[in-house]
Amino acid sequence: MNRQEFENKNASEWQTFELQLASSESKKPTLDGHKVPSRFRKICYDLSLAQYRMFGHRICDRLNGLAIRGYRQIHRKRGAFGEGAIRFFLGAFPAAFRREWKLFAVVSFVFWLPFFAMWWSADKEIEWVQALLGAEAMSSIEGMYGKDADSVEHLRQEHGSNFMMFAHYINNNVGIDFRLFAGGIFFGIGTLFFLIYNGLYFGAVVGYVEYAGEPELLWRFVAGHSSFELLGMLVVGMAGLKMGFALLAPGQLSRGDALTRAGRDGLPLLIGGACMTALAAVVEGFWSAQPIAANIKYTVGIAFWVLHLLYFVFVGRGYRGA
Numbered sequence: 001m002n003r004q005e006f007e008n009k010n011a012s013e014w015q016t017f018e019l020q021l022a023s024s025e026s027k028k029p030t031l032d033g034h035k036v037p038s039r040f041r042k043i044c045y046d047l048s049l050a051q052y053r054m055f056g057h058r059i060c061d062r063l064n065g066l067a068i069r070g071y072r073q074i075h076r077k078r079g080a081f082g083e084g085a086i087r088f089f090l091g092a093f094p095a096a097f098r099r100e101w102k103l104f105a106v107v108s109f110v111f112w113l114p115f116f117a118m119w120w121s122a123d124k125e126i127e128w129v130q131a132l133l134g135a136e137a138m139s140s141i142e143g144m145y146g147k148d149a150d151s152v153e154h155l156r157q158e159h160g161s162n163f164m165m166f167a168h169y170i171n172n173n174v175g176i177d178f179r180l181f182a183g184g185i186f187f188g189i190g191t192l193f194f195l196i197y198n199g200l201y202f203g204a205v206v207g208y209v210e211y212a213g214e215p216e217l218l219w220r221f222v223a224g225h226s227s228f229e230l231l232g233m234l235v236v237g238m239a240g241l242k243m244g245f246a247l248l249a250p251g252q253l254s255r256g257d258a259l260t261r262a263g264r265d266g267l268p269l270l271i272g273g274a275c276m277t278a279l280a281a282v283v284e285g286f287w288s289a290q291p292i293a294a295n296i297k298y299t300v301g302i303a304f305w306v307l308h309l310l311y312f313v314f315v316g317r318g319y320r321g322a
Contacts, residue, residue, distance in 0.1 A: 003055040010046055014066065017043060021069050040070035091319030093272035097312050100238055100269065107237040110192055111230075114199035115206075122207025129204045129211070138212075141205060144221075145213040166285025173277040176233060181240045181270055185259075188244020195237050220294045223301030225283035227308045232276025239266035239273065 017039045047063035122129045130138065176198065183190020209218045246262030247255055
């Protein structure tokens, strides 16, 4: 093959790749963006062949320029962490949440029903709450939220610093997230179990504080981080249930393929929910335990709940994933 035949054979492919690069560089979406890597490899192959056969500077310079632009385009997309994070939180995450709103309804029901049932039972049969919490947990609760307790001072004595409180809470939150997500591999039973258990336990804590402690100390402490922690936990539970339902009803796919697809589709929920619970630990460690006026903490807590509602309902509505 001579130079003219080589150029005539590949000119259309080079032009297509050049147009696609120009579109990507101007940040316009392309329908075949997934073909950039394969076309880039073809350009590199043609460049090496043109150089080997000495087809001249004109062809080699053009192909070399396309190869450089293609390399920059591919690695810019892979390496732009900040841009990718913004795109995720302003597009992929809220869009995935709205797409799986039925799962959110399920996990909310599974968590909040035991929560309110156990809270209500504290006023009727406190023995249920005492049996669930145990003596050690009740003693710890009374130390933080008892009639004469100082929750701020108690946390200071227990953890020593804001950072140590943050480390304690993030360890606890990560553990909850891991159990909720990993439980989905057991056909969703594990995820449902931990949602029910956490609902019962949190409801028991609230009920016991109202029975034997000072509820305002509890509400003042949890107000700021409650939206991050509870919603983040439920979102991770959505990812776990998505895997469980894929195993229960794989459709025409094998269970392995259905699980792989569910894990990929649920990944935005897992990452987003984990980030929310991590932010909850930040707020717990550096805000919730601070001696700040109750009305300020309540105002901030309500504002966070409203912002989360607006975020999940409205943000990223124009997002179109790849």
